[in-house]
Amino acid sequence: MSLDLAALRAHFPALESGLAFFDGPGGTQTPRAVADAVAATMTSPMSIRGAVSSSERNAERVVAEFRAAYADLLGVPANGIVHGRSATQLTYDFSRHLTKDWHPGDEIVLSRLDHDANVRPWVQAAERARVTVRWIEIDAETAELDLGSYERALSGRTRLVAVTAASNVLGTKPPVRRIADLAHQAGALVYVDGVHYAAHDLVDVHHLGVDLFVCSPYKFLGPHCGVLAAAPEFLATLRPDKLVPSSDAVPERFEFGTLPYEMLAGATAAVDFLAAIDPGDETARDPGDETARRARLTRSLRSVHEHERSMRERLQDGLSGFGKAVTVHSKAADRTPTVLVTLEGRDAREAQVHLAARDVVAPAGSFYAVEPFAALRLPDPALRMGIAPYTTPGEVDRLLDGLAELLS
Template sequence: MPFDIARTRAAYPALTEGFAHFDGAGGTQTPQSVIDAVSGAMGTALGNRTPAFAPGRRSLELVDAARAAVADLLGAAPRGVVLGPSATALTYTLARTLGETWRPGDEVVVSRLDHDANVRPWVQAALAAGATVRWAEFDPATGELPAGQYAELVGERTRLVAVTAGSNAVGTMPDVAAIAKTAHAAGALVCVDGVHSVPHGPTDLASTGADFLVTSAYKWSGPHLAAMVADPARWESLRPAKLIPSSDAVPDRFEAGTPSFPLLAGVAAAVDHLAGLDPTATGDRRERVRAGLAAAQAYEESLFDRLLAGLADNPAVTVYGSAARRCPTVSFRLAGWSPAGLAAALGEARLCLSSGDYYAYEYFRAMGLRETGGAVRASVYHYNTADEVDRLLSELHTLARRRETMGR
């Protein structure tokens, strides 16, 4: 059945303000069910985790429920779900932990397509260990990250390959499974940044080939928390820096300090929201999440095709990237406008788009765009509409004519 956009939008109270949110790649709006879960937990007696009394047991239950929800989202085991404040923080924890085992002459492979959160932690850990960093390059014309180059980049001294499953700048979805196969053949581990890919379609940890996969809940309608998943046995083999009295169990040993229990309630509610995107879906939550995200993906792709066609029809627009497989995200420039100025002008029209480099530092530096302001990014999410796409395209034509007139 067709994706019920009216039903979906009704779940998000913020959408009644009338803004068109094309900034989902930087963070999505929040459904009422998530708001209710967070506020409900905050209004309930909670204690630090302990089985000794009911408020402490509630906190234990909230942690377990969040792990189970993320496991259902990603096809992981609940014991393999490490929770944390952000994808950046979790990646730094992993990089420091693995980096302690690296030696001079070891190698790590990173990509210039990635968000800096899946680049800089590995570069810095390699520097501290005296290891060598090798770079995978993207095609500047298409934004593709050719998987074939990894055969030359990965060798017997490679300890880790870090790669994105979806570029937050131009949407490219590399062949992560092929890259992981090459890495594993050499005995290397693979860390996949799923922050931008997970919101836009079903994800299965095993199918990606990732040893570690990280995601951020606020990119898929949840609160500002993140999770990194792996096989529990993989976590068992690692010894992160931690406080002596804190739990040494897996996955707890990777989680420093006391978590935000109300926000964890929001994580579980956000996964439930995704599981309800297709009201005809049946089965357990994992099956319903996959169905819901598949339905949303098909809807988003139809909107994105409309957006790309409209951008191509505007001679003042320069679009960056044209990968064959991509998330519904595009970066572009409008002739005569700086990226920041264009984003501000669109904001005046109640159209929310990001500008700059969005932490895709290596991409914009390689393209020679970072020094002049980067680009403007439009990211489609499952609450956007065709009318909103048309509003954006119309406003871009208006702004192009305005600048052309001013230049005469």
């Protein structure tokens, strides 16, 4: 592993506060380079996109750089990258685009593991189209999806399967490729919520075998926005409602109104920052190689994920020392460094307040995970602790010490 944690943390002004942040699943802290990119774009000459003035060309360049960066991050062509205000907004938009030809008698399959942003838009779209909703259940013993229930839910009438690539509360990572292959055999499309997954794994949409993949850059050091990735050829088959004069090109046909150039620049800077975390052998890099950023992302994120795994194990080892006083609900064999717990005889908000007084940020709640909390009958609120690239061993120990004080 080549992760220099001290050097990495020096790029985050928020860390100078002394706070230990375990709220990354809700949004990470931002490196200075991302904020600088936002500010520089807002204060540089900028106009509506065009090819005449330098300000118009600046806007074109920002958009092109954004699409190229997320093509490298997500493994699709640049014209398969769609910007949105959030993953929720993109999912609502595409639920409308996709349901135009749904009819009574059609079916969709949703997951009990998912954040409500990948549930409610589809449930509401199904109600409008009078389409039947079927469910993939959760195995309470393992906190993993019950694939038997998934196979029973699929049929020749299934139009779409919507599933998370990683649970935002339990960390569970379902076997997305297997789910996608079974869906495609049934003739269904696959829409994946990758918001939590993209923060902890290098994404390859083609390898995952899915049709549409959505994520949120603010979960991995970027600004607040959403990104959807898909094959351009597939996007070309969708006809969204749009203004007559607006572009009908893919992916512009799915982006309504003037794009927020400053957010695009910040999101691009986040990808470049991720790619530079583990520089590796700089002398071996060819600046003209178009695949270079993807290679740097692969190397850097491998180092980040090894660090996050180590911090998760340190946290889980410490939690195991509390015995029955702490119940860990994150127990899937394949999972992210996010841990959900409940405390015997204690309200999780009491723990949140106690830790905050010790400069440890660990939120309590249900985190829009309506279906998992209901399916597993989890107490609401529960305490969620998420490891981020900048988390230190000392911060994990401070969190554990704070819990020990509370429980004693």
